[in-house]
Structures are given as C-alpha cells and as structure tokens.
Amino acid sequence: xxxSLSSRERLIEAxxxxxxxxxxxxxxxxxxxxxxxxxxxxxxYHFGSKQALYHTVIxxxxxxxxxxxxxxxxxxxxxxxxxxxxxxxxxxxIWSHPEMPRLIARELASDRPLPSPIAHVIRRNAxxxxxxxxxxxxxxxxxxxxxxxxxxxxxxxxxxxxxxxxAIREATGKDPADPAARSLITEHVVxxxxxxxxxxxxxxxxxxxx
Amino acid sequence: xxxSLSSRERLIEAxxxxxxxxxxxxxxxxxxxxxxxxxxxxxxYHFGSKQALYHTVIxxxxxxxxxxxxxxxxxxxxxxxxxxxxxxxxxxxIWSHPEMPRLIARELASDRPLPSPIAHVIRRNAxxxxxxxxxxxxxxxxxxxxxxxxxxxxxxxxxxxxxxxxAIREATGKDPADPAARSLITEHVVxxxxxxxxxxxxxxxxxxxx
DNA sequence: TAGCAGTTCATACGTTTGTATGATATGATA
DNA sequence: TATCATATCATACAAACGTATGAACTGCTA
Numbered sequence: 001x002x003x004s005l006s007s008r009e010r011l012i013e014a015x016x017x018x019x020x021x022x023x024x025x026x027x028x029x030x031x032x033x034x035x036x037x038x039x040x041x042x043x044x045y046h047f048g049s050k051q052a053l054y055h056t057v058i059x060x061x062x063x064x065x066x067x068x069x070x071x072x073x074x075x076x077x078x079x080x081x082x083x084x085x086x087x088x089x090x091x092x093x094i095w096s097h098p099e100m101p102r103l104i105a106r107e108l109a110s111d112r113p114l115p116s117p118i119a120h121v122i123r124r125n126a127x128x129x130x131x132x133x134x135x136x137x138x139x140x141x142x143x144x145x146x147x148x149x150x151x152x153x154x155x156x157x158x159x160x161x162x163x164x165x166x167a168i169r170e171a172t173g174k175d176p177a178d179p180a181a182r183s184l185i186t187e188h189v190v191x192x193x194x195x196x197x198x199x200x201x202x203x204x205x206x207x208x209x210x
Numbered sequence: 211x212x213x214s215l216s217s218r219e220r221l222i223e224a225x226x227x228x229x230x231x232x233x234x235x236x237x238x239x240x241x242x243x244x245x246x247x248x249x250x251x252x253x254x255y256h257f258g259s260k261q262a263l264y265h266t267v268i269x270x271x272x273x274x275x276x277x278x279x280x281x282x283x284x285x286x287x288x289x290x291x292x293x294x295x296x297x298x299x300x301x302x303x304i305w306s307h308p309e310m311p312r313l314i315a316r317e318l319a320s321d322r323p324l325p326s327p328i329a330h331v332i333r334r335n336a337x338x339x340x341x342x343x344x345x346x347x348x349x350x351x352x353x354x355x356x357x358x359x360x361x362x363x364x365x366x367x368x369x370x371x372x373x374x375x376x377a378i379r380e381a382t383g384k385d386p387a388d389p390a391a392r393s394l395i396t397e398h399v400v401x402x403x404x405x406x407x408x409x410x411x412x413x414x415x416x417x418x419x420x
Numbered sequence: 421t422a423g424c425a426g427t428t429c430a431t432a433c434g435t436t437t438g439t440a441t442g443a444t445a446t447g448a449t450a
Numbered sequence: 451t452a453t454c455a456t457a458t459c460a461t462a463c464a465a466a467c468g469t470a471t472g473a474a475c476t477g478c479t480a
Contacts, residue, residue: 021321026235102319109312111231148382149398156370172358188359196406
C-alpha cells in the first residue's frame with residue numbers, strides 16, 4: 001500500500017481489494033486499516049462507517065463506466081458496430097478495474113437491495129444497450145427478440161468472462177492478467193456478441209425515405 | 211420450513227436459502243437453526259461445522275448438474291443441437307435450484323480456493339462443452355476460435371441471465387419465477403448461443419471417409 | 421508563541437460470532 | 451422394564467466484530 005497516497009485514498013484502495021476478494025461481510029475494518037497502514041479509527045473518521053466506505057468504493061468504478069458506455073452508445077455508427085464498441089469499452093474498463101465484476105457479482109447474488117450506484121449503472125447501461133438493439137432491429141441488422149434480454153447478454157458476457165478469469169486460467173492456461181490473453185478474450189466476446197445478434201439473413205434493405 | 215423433513219434436511223434447506231441470499235459469512239448459525247426450527251447445536255451435531263454444512267449444500271446441486279450435462283454431451287446429435295440441449299439442461303437445472311447461480315457467483319468472485327465440488331463441476335462441464343465445440347469446428351458447423359472460451363460463453367450465459375433475474379425483473383417487468391418468462395429467457399439464450407457459435411458461411415461439406 | 425482545525429492514535433464497550441459442553445429426551449432392542 | 455445409541459436442548463465461552471471516546475500529535479494562522 002503506497003504511503004504516498006493520503007490516508008483516505010489508501011483506505012479506499014485497501015477496501016476495494018479486500019471487499020472484492022472476500023466480500024463485505026468477511027472483510028473486517030481491522031483488515032482494511034491494517035492493509036492501508038492506518039489506525040483502526042480511520043474508517044469511522046473519514047467515512048463514518050464501513051458501509052459508507054463500501055459505497056465510496058462502488059461509486060469509484062460505477063459512475064465512470066456509466067458515462068463511458070453512454071458516450072459510446074451516442075456515437076454515429078451502425079448499431080452492430082456500436083455494440084462491439086460497448087463490449088470493448090466494457091472489457092477495457094474491467095481490465096483497469098478488476099474488482100468491478102467481483103463486486104457486482106456479489107451484489108447481484110445478494111438478497112439485499114442493490115447499492116444505488118450499482119442499480120444506477122445497471123439501469124443506464126441496460127437502457128442504452130436496449131436502444132441500440134432496438135435501432136438495429138428496425139434497420140434489419142439485428143435479429144428480432146426482446147431488446148432487454150439482448151442487453152443482458154451483451155453486458156453479461158464481458159462481466160461473466162472477467163469473473164470466470166480464474167476458471168479460464170485453469171482451463172486454458174492463459175492468465176487474464178496477460179495483455180495477449182486479454183485481447184484474445186476481448187476479441188472472442190466481440191465476435192460472439194456480433195454473431196449472436198446479427199440477423200442471419202442478409203439485412204433486408206430498409207425502405208428508403210421518400 | 212416443513213416440519214415433516216428430518217432435522218438434518220431442514221438445516222440443509224434453510225442453509226441453502228440463507229447462504230444464497232446473504233453469503234456464507236453473513237449467514238449465522240443462529241439464523242440457520244432458527245429458520246430450520248432446530249436447536250443451535252444442531253449444525254455442529256449433524257455436520258460438524260458451518261463450513262461442512264456449506265459444502266453439503268453445494269454438493270447437493272453440483273454433482274447432479276455435472277452428471278446431467280455429461281449425459282447430454284454424450285447424445286448422438288449434431289454438435290449445435292447438443293449445445294442447445296446443454297443450455298436447456300443448464301437452465302432447467304437452474305430453475306429448479308435457483309440458489310445455484312448465486313452460490314457459484316459468490317465463489318467465482320472470491321479469493322478463496324473454490325470448494326472442490328464447484329471446481330469439479332466447472333472442470334467437467336468446461337471439458338464436455340469444449341469437446342462438443344471442437345467437434346463442431348471439425349465438421350464445419352461451428353466457427354473457429356478457442357473452444358474453452360466458447361465453453362465459458364455457453365455456460366456463462368445461463369448462469370448470468372439467472373443471476374441477473376433481479377435486474378431483468380426491473381428492466382422488463384417479467385418475473386423469472388413465472389414459467390412464461392422462463393421459457394422466454396430459455397429460448398433467448400438458446401438462440402443466442404446457437405447464433406453466436408454457428409459458422410456464418412454454410413458449412414463446407416466435410417470430406418467423406420474413404 | 422498561542423491557538424486551532426485536521427488527523428492519528430490507543431483503548432474500551434456492548435454485540436454477535438462459531439463451537440463446546442453436559443444434561444435431558446426419544447425410541448428401538450433386549 | 452432396563453439399556454443403549456441417537457438426537458435435542460439450554461448454556462457457556464473465548465474470540466472477533468463495528469463503533470465510540472478522548473487524548474495526543476501535526477502544521478498552519480493570528
């Protein structure tokens with residue numbers, strides 16, 4: 001844990017790592033402060049509670065991701081190309097925030113209400129992707145079906161593949177920390193999403209505007 | 211909690227529900243025994259420890275799933291059909307064991323070594339699916355690419371869609387507990403996997419044996 | 421130098437945790 | 451009825467937990 005960072009930042013960094021690895025409940029305030037080289041009271045002082053620190057950790061990755069994907073969704077490219085960009089952006093964001101899929105997975109698995117930043121990012125991304133899919137269905141480039149389910153598949157594949165990094169390492173011998181393996185995985189998911197959504201029949205020519 | 215079941219079975223049932231909803235660490239032995247209408251000492255008596263009860267819960271769904279998918283994989287059908295059957299079997303198993311994806315997601319997210327029944331079922335399924343994919347690539351019905359990554363996508367989509375049931379309910383208004391919604395989701399995943407793996411070009415005729 | 425806000429520190433408190441213990445109850449067998 | 455393994459029960463215990471408290475330290479401003 002870098003001593004150069006402020007105590008508050010060190011706490012966030014330590015908490016992110018420990019929450020992702022062991023979950024909220026199995027991570028003690030004592031473990032966090034020890035890893036951050038901070039005093040036991042530091043969490044209460046800087047954040048008020050362990051819960052509040054947890055929410056801070058989540059906001060750190062959730063808000064930028066929502067913004068990033070919204071920007072991609074607004075690009076002036078064909079729907080399938082934009083969806084490929086969404087997948088690339090998603091995975092790129094995950095590679096630089098490896099804790100994200102683990103924290104999200106735990107929250108999705110949980111009975112507790114979703115922390116609001118997570119609920120927010122899921123809602124925004126699902127809507128943005130659904131809109132792209134619907135647009136592609138209108139112009140015939142994407143096959144028919146419920147856009148919301150397509151959206152779950154588009155977002156779910158990057159999330160799950162990252163989450164299963166461990167299993168992938170065992171099954172393929174490739175370490176997802178290695179850039180070559182990362183781009184292999186990225187290209188796989190992009191190709192899979194593209195092939196999964198594309199209209200098999202050559203897209204019928206959309207009626208030209210009068 | 212049905213009183214008709216043996217105390218041991220009631221403990222497993224209660225534990226499965228609570229572990230899935232709150233995770234291992236946030237579930238207390240007291241909560242389990244209260245839900246099972248059993249005495250506090252019952253977990254120690256019947257299983258030896260909370261950990262051992264957890265492992266019992268996991269084995270209950272992991273072993274049957276591995277057997278089931280292995281049977282499907284051995285069927286004498288074309289590779290793409292067998293993969294569709296794998297997806298259906300996977301989802302069918304999940305619908306009757308809704309706790310499964312939640313428990314698996316938590317384990318995949320965790321730093322701890324995978325409990326052996328989970329590691330076992332992952333390994334067996336990944337191998338079985340990879341073999342089908344490789345076979346399909348040989349006969350030209352499945353597009354080229356690393357079979358292990360295809361396997362992760364095939365298994366990951368049912369798992370993730372089930373895990374995201376909550377988000378799906380919010381986004382689509384459909385409750386995955388409803389059979390109609392279930393078959394909608396099942397058919398979506400089947401179609402998605404099929405389209406994602408199929409060779410876009412018409413399969414080249416395999417050389418006939420001499 | 422005095423004062424003060426911001427931060428760090430050691431320590432204490434009341435809960436909750438998983439497990440151990442020994443007494444009691446139950447139901448089949450002798 | 452006596453015996454015995456199996457099961458249930460109420461308690462006890464030490465450890466770990468999140469948080470609160472008040473003293474000590476820090477660096478800046480008056």
